[in-house]
Amino acid sequence: MLDMATTTARRSTLAPDPSHFRHSYSKDTAQLMRRLSRMEGQVRGIARMIEREEYCVDILQQTAALRAAVDALSILVLEDHVQGCVRTAAERGEADKYVDEVIDVVRRTLGRPVRSGGARPG
Secondary structure, eight states: OOOHHHHHHHHHHHOOOGGGOOOGGGGGHHHHHHHHHHHHHHHHHHHHHHHTTOOHHHHHHHHHHHHHHHHHHHHHHHHHIIIIIIHHHHHTTOHHHHHHHHHHHHHHHTTOOOOSSSOOOO
């Protein structure tokens, strides 16, 4: 996982001028927020299950469902990022930085090491 300083530095380095740029996921904000609310409910439900000392396998099934929900949300944001942010960067001649960033974050998400020596944003 990226630490907050790295994430903030990377965002400020790559973020296009906000007056000319809109994050592509912003068209899906309501859907993303609904999904996040459902995930919050799932987390609270898992906490209640643990408090009630429910069966371990049932808890594990709920954590697997939560993980799937997080993955689905991540895919939506990634798709929007590639279709919007990366496409905009390509139009501006900055695609390489954004493509490398996407590859790095996908590798981290999958638990794979980040490539060394490549052009990296920031």
